[in-house]
Amino acid sequence: MAKIAFILLCHKDPAGIIAQARQLTAAGDFIAIHFDARAAQADFRAIKEALEDNPNVTFSKRRIKCGWGEWSLVQATLYALEAAVEAFPRASHFYMVSGDCMSIKSARYAHDFLDADDKDYIESFDYFESDWIKTGWKEERLIYRHFFNERQHKWLFYKCFEAQRALGLARSVPDDLQVQIGSQWWCLRRRTVEWVLDFTRERRDVMRFFKTTWIPDETFFQTIVRHVVPDREIECRPLTFLLFTDYGMPMTFYNDHYELLLRQDFLFARKISPDATDLKARLGALYVDDAAEFQVSDEGRNLFQFLSKRGRIGRRFAPRFWETESSLGRNRELMIIACKKWHVAKRLLKRIAAETDVPTIAYLFNENDVVLPDLGGIQKTLDKRMRHRRALMRMLFEHHETERLVVCLDPASIELLDDFYADRSTTKLLELECEFSDDYLRGHAQRVGLAGADTSDDTMKTLLPTIRYDVTFESEQINDRGYPNHFKFAQDQSTQKNADALAAFLGIPMADAANIAETEHLFVD
Structure with missing residues (x-):
C-alpha cells in the first residue's frame, strides 16, 4: 500500500504546522518539514519540541532563507526531500504541500488512488510552446541571470536584467533539456525522487543554470522529471485543487466550501483560510476516516469561472x-x-x-x-x-x-x-x-x-x-x-x-x- 512522505515548506503559524503534521501522520504517513530560516528561532524550536516524539516527522538538516521567485525555494525543497528519503525508507510517494494545504479525501482514498496507477503526478508543459505563462516575461526568465530578489530588491533586479540585455549577455538553455513549466504542487514516486536527486549531484551545469533563473519552482522539477521519467509514466496534472482569480491571486476556501471540496477530483486543496476553523476540523477528521465515501463530480473549476464572471458582464477587448x-x-x-x-x-x-x-x-x-x-x-x-x-x-x-x-x-x-x-x-x-x-x-x-x-x-x-x-x-x-x-x-x-x-x-x-x-x-x- 502507498505510503506518502509529505514535503512541507513553511514560514509561519507554528501551531498550525504542528496540527497539520499531526493530522497528516495520523494514518501512518510521513512528513519532512523545512521551516524558513527567516522565521523566529523560537517558533522553530516550538515546532521541534511539539513533534519530537513523533517518529513519522523529520526536519531538513539545513534551513535556508527563502524568497519568492528565488532558487532558495527549490533548494529548500531538495533539502526536505533528502531528509525524507533518508528518514522514511517505506515512503512510496513524496507529495509537495504548503501550510495552507489540507487533504480533501481520506488517507485510505489517497492510498488507493496512488496504488491504482504507477505514475508521477506533476503539471509540466513545454515552456516555449505552451501558453502557461499568460503575461509578462517568458524567455527572459531563463536566458538572463537573476541574482536579486524581485520583491525585496526591485531596482537591482531590473537594473541587472537591463545591463545583461544591453551587453548581449543572453545565455542558452542546456542543450539536452526541454524546459517545462507547471504547478509546484506535485506528487512523485520514490524512484523518481531518487533519480532527480541523483541528477542534481551529477549535472552541476544544469544546477548552475536553474540557480539563476527566475521563479524556478515552476520549472526545475517539471523539467527534470520529464527528463528522467518516460512520458507514459507521467500524469500531467497536480493532485492539489487550487483556483486563481483573474488577478492571479489564489482563491481561498472557507467553512462553507466543505461539500464542494470533497467532490473535486483531487486529494488536497489550497488555500484553506486560517480562519476556517470548522473546515479545518472537518477535513482533519475526514483524513483518518477509513469508512468515508466520496462522489466525485469535479465541477469546481467551471463553477468558479461561472460565478466569477457574473460581476463582469459586458466587458470585452477593444475592437479591432x-x-x-x-x-x-x-x-x-x-x-x-x-x-x-x-x-x-x-x-x-x-x-x-x-x-x-x-x-x-x-x-x-x-x-x-x-x-x-x-x-x-x-x-x-x-x-x-x-x-x-x-x-x-x-x-x-x-x-x-x-x-x-x-x-x-x-x-x-x-x-x-x-x-x-x-x-x-x-x-x-x-x-x-x-x-x-x-x-x-x-x-x-x-x-x-x-x-x-x-x-x-x-x-x-x-x-x-x-x-x-x-x-x-x-x-x-x-x-x-x-x-x-x-x-x-x-x-x-x-x-x-x-x-x-x-x-x-x-x-x-x-x-x-x-x-x-x-x-x-x-x-x-
Missing part, C-alpha cells in the same frame, strides 16, 4: 480597427433570434427555413461545430468568429447572395447584440421566452459543467436560484437596452400574438407567420 470600420451593408437586414433553450430556437429556425426563402444559421457564435461554408478560415473557430464578427456576417450575406439573414444567439451574448445594433444595417430581434423548470436548470448545469451527475442536492439547491437569476437577468439586460425592432415570442403567449411578432420580425404574410407559430411541440424539452 477592421471591426469598427466595417459594416454588414446599409441595405441588409440581420434578424436575430435570442433564446436560452437552443433546441427550441433551432426548431423555430427549421420552420422558418421551410416556410420562407430566408437563409438561416443556428448558434454560430456559441457553438463551435455549426456547419458553415468555407470563408477562408475566418469561420473555423469561435475565437475567430468573435474577433471578426462583422466581416464574417458580411461574407455570409455575400455567400448566400441575400440581403436578409436569420441567426440564433444566446441571450448572454449582449455584446454581440450591441455590436450588430450599432451597425448601419437593419437589425431585428426576436426574443423567445421559455419556461424553466428546476429539472431543466439542473440538466443545464450538468451540460455546461457547473454540476455533475453526483452533485449533491444541497449544492444544487444553492446553485439553481443563481442560474435562474442569470437567465432572468439576461432578459432584463436585453429589455433595458431598448433595442428597436424588438419582438417577443413567448411560451405562455397566445398563438395569435406569437404570429403577430413573427410577421413583424420576418416581414412575411400573417398566414405564413401563423403556420410557423403553430409548430407542434415547439417548446418541449
Whole structure:
C-alpha cells in the first residue's frame, strides 16, 4: 500500500504546522518539514519540541532563507526531500504541500488512488510552446541571470536584467533539456525522487543554470522529471485543487466550501483560510476516516469561472480597427433570434427555413461545430468568429447572395447584440421566452459543467436560484437596452400574438407567420 512522505515548506503559524503534521501522520504517513530560516528561532524550536516524539516527522538538516521567485525555494525543497528519503525508507510517494494545504479525501482514498496507477503526478508543459505563462516575461526568465530578489530588491533586479540585455549577455538553455513549466504542487514516486536527486549531484551545469533563473519552482522539477521519467509514466496534472482569480491571486476556501471540496477530483486543496476553523476540523477528521465515501463530480473549476464572471458582464477587448470600420451593408437586414433553450430556437429556425426563402444559421457564435461554408478560415473557430464578427456576417450575406439573414444567439451574448445594433444595417430581434423548470436548470448545469451527475442536492439547491437569476437577468439586460425592432415570442403567449411578432420580425404574410407559430411541440424539452 502507498505510503506518502509529505514535503512541507513553511514560514509561519507554528501551531498550525504542528496540527497539520499531526493530522497528516495520523494514518501512518510521513512528513519532512523545512521551516524558513527567516522565521523566529523560537517558533522553530516550538515546532521541534511539539513533534519530537513523533517518529513519522523529520526536519531538513539545513534551513535556508527563502524568497519568492528565488532558487532558495527549490533548494529548500531538495533539502526536505533528502531528509525524507533518508528518514522514511517505506515512503512510496513524496507529495509537495504548503501550510495552507489540507487533504480533501481520506488517507485510505489517497492510498488507493496512488496504488491504482504507477505514475508521477506533476503539471509540466513545454515552456516555449505552451501558453502557461499568460503575461509578462517568458524567455527572459531563463536566458538572463537573476541574482536579486524581485520583491525585496526591485531596482537591482531590473537594473541587472537591463545591463545583461544591453551587453548581449543572453545565455542558452542546456542543450539536452526541454524546459517545462507547471504547478509546484506535485506528487512523485520514490524512484523518481531518487533519480532527480541523483541528477542534481551529477549535472552541476544544469544546477548552475536553474540557480539563476527566475521563479524556478515552476520549472526545475517539471523539467527534470520529464527528463528522467518516460512520458507514459507521467500524469500531467497536480493532485492539489487550487483556483486563481483573474488577478492571479489564489482563491481561498472557507467553512462553507466543505461539500464542494470533497467532490473535486483531487486529494488536497489550497488555500484553506486560517480562519476556517470548522473546515479545518472537518477535513482533519475526514483524513483518518477509513469508512468515508466520496462522489466525485469535479465541477469546481467551471463553477468558479461561472460565478466569477457574473460581476463582469459586458466587458470585452477593444475592437479591432477592421471591426469598427466595417459594416454588414446599409441595405441588409440581420434578424436575430435570442433564446436560452437552443433546441427550441433551432426548431423555430427549421420552420422558418421551410416556410420562407430566408437563409438561416443556428448558434454560430456559441457553438463551435455549426456547419458553415468555407470563408477562408475566418469561420473555423469561435475565437475567430468573435474577433471578426462583422466581416464574417458580411461574407455570409455575400455567400448566400441575400440581403436578409436569420441567426440564433444566446441571450448572454449582449455584446454581440450591441455590436450588430450599432451597425448601419437593419437589425431585428426576436426574443423567445421559455419556461424553466428546476429539472431543466439542473440538466443545464450538468451540460455546461457547473454540476455533475453526483452533485449533491444541497449544492444544487444553492446553485439553481443563481442560474435562474442569470437567465432572468439576461432578459432584463436585453429589455433595458431598448433595442428597436424588438419582438417577443413567448411560451405562455397566445398563438395569435406569437404570429403577430413573427410577421413583424420576418416581414412575411400573417398566414405564413401563423403556420410557423403553430409548430407542434415547439417548446418541449
